Amino acid sequence: MRPSAGQAGQVKRKQVDSERIDELLLGLLREDARAPNTKIATKLGLSESAVRRRIDNLKTGGRIRRFTVDVDDRDQSSAITWVSVDPATPTRQVSEKIKAIKGVESVYETAGQFDIAVIVKGANIGEVNATIEGIRRAGGVTGTNTTMVLRTIR
16 A cells, blocks of 8 residues: 555655754764763753664664764874875775875865875874875875965864
8 A cells, every 4th residue: 555645745754854863963973972872862852762773773874983082183293185196096096005004094085186185193293294205105196295284273
């Protein structure tokens, strides 16, 4: 038996509401991933078990990959390194090589003048420079352009 137009509309509305709740939940977790489920439940108007179930579903579905710590790294040196990749080498392959280099915090495949953007962090300029040298030596890299970060505004 097929649902009536009214029933189909209700199902669609519930799905949209559910997706909206998940987005609100993700926003709260971004602010404080250690917040107790009871506190999150109160903010969302849900039960603690519903919040726990939604978090589990978001993890199982791949929306939540991991929980991390946001460290105050003002005393560290950091840089953004733009990378050009040899057209004969798959960008994904180069990205994976770069990701494995000590001091690389994030790797982004980009469109535009450069193929990859890399966020580099180290205890000092020497460590950042060593990481950038490692990026330059990665197979498939044809060039880099690095900008030192003076201050991060969050």
